[in-house]
Amino acid sequence: SQTIHQWPATLVQPVGSPLSLECTVEGTSNPNLYWYRQAAGRGLQLLFYSVGIGQISSEVPQNLSASRPQDRQFILSSKKLLLSDSGFYLCAWIAGTGVYEQYFGPGTRLTVT
Amino acid sequence: AQSVAQPEDQVNVAEGNPLTVKCTYSVSGNPYLFWYVQYPNRGLQFLLKYITGDNLVKGSYGFEAEFNKSQTSFHLKKPSALVSDSALYFCAVSRSARQLTFGSGTQLTVLP
Numbered sequence: 001s002q003t004i005h006q007w008p009a010t011l012v013q014p015v016g017s018p019l020s021l022e023c024t025v026e027g028t029s030n031p032n033l034y035w036y037r038q039a040a041g042r043g044l045q046l047l048f049y050s051v052g053i054g055q056i057s058s059e060v061p062q063n064l065s066a067s068r069p070q071d072r073q074f075i076l077s078s079k080k081l082l083l084s085d086s087g088f089y090l091c092a093w094i095a096g097t098g099v100y101e102q103y104f105g106p107g108t109r110l111t112v113t
Numbered sequence: 114a115q116s117v118a119q120p121e122d123q124v125n126v127a128e129g130n131p132l133t134v135k136c137t138y139s140v141s142g143n144p145y146l147f148w149y150v151q152y153p154n155r156g157l158q159f160l161l162k163y164i165t166g167d168n169l170v171k172g173s174y175g176f177e178a179e180f181n182k183s184q185t186s187f188h189l190k191k192p193s194a195l196v197s198d199s200a201l202y203f204c205a206v207s208r209s210a211r212q213l214t215f216g217s218g219t220q221l222t223v224l225p
Contacts, residue, residue, distance in 0.1 A: 006156075032211060042201075042217055042218050043215055043216070043217040043218060044157075044203070044215045046212065046213075049211075049212065051211075088154075090156055090157065092157075094211065100145055100147075100162055100164055100207075101147055101159045101162050102147075102159070102213060103159060104149075104156035104157040104158070105156050106155060106156045107154070107155065107156045109154065
């Protein structure tokens with residue numbers, strides 16, 4: 001079966017500290033991978049997407065970055081967190097061609113203090 | 114550019130009554146349309162999609178949606194609401210099916 005994992009589930013970090021969130025998928029090869037942020041329990045903002053290893057497209061310029069070191073691994077990072085980085089971070093994927101819907105991971109709740 | 118509007122932040126309906134959650138979209142060309150549901154502190158769950166074909170699409174948990182090209186709408190419906198349907202619902206549109214644009218979400222509350 002195809003599954004998606006995110007960790008950690010929750011994270012509290014001080015302003016100025018680094019960040020690393022990880023997303024991994026199982027049961028498929030060469031998926032499209034996405035990072036979204038959801039603020040205040042509402043709309044989703046696409047941050048990054050990747051169509052393959054080392055291929056990252058950024059949708060919103062900010063102090064976040066993404067990397068895809070392996071086919072089924074997608075990492076969201078920051079060197080120095082801001083208060084405005086607080087939110088619910090969601091990883092999503094599309095499994096191959098002929099599939100149109102994105103499937104989401106369980107999310108990471110990040111609070112920057 | 115593509116966009117989605119969910120005109121109602123909140124929809125309340127009594128259990129057993131039909132429910133409708135509204136969505137209109139703007140996209141050049143033929144749209145790919147999706148509905149997702151989100152429970153508190155959880156990821157989004159896929160409900161249904163319209164890609165092509167019949168305008169009435171059936172999905173998970175008894176939900177359905179009707180694609181109306183002339184009105185550029187894709188409203189989510191269910192004949193009989195359950196208390197467990199209470200959640201946040203998102204409509205999304207894509208031109209390429211690779212990048213989705215989401216609406217702002219509608220909070221559905223089903224009252225017992």
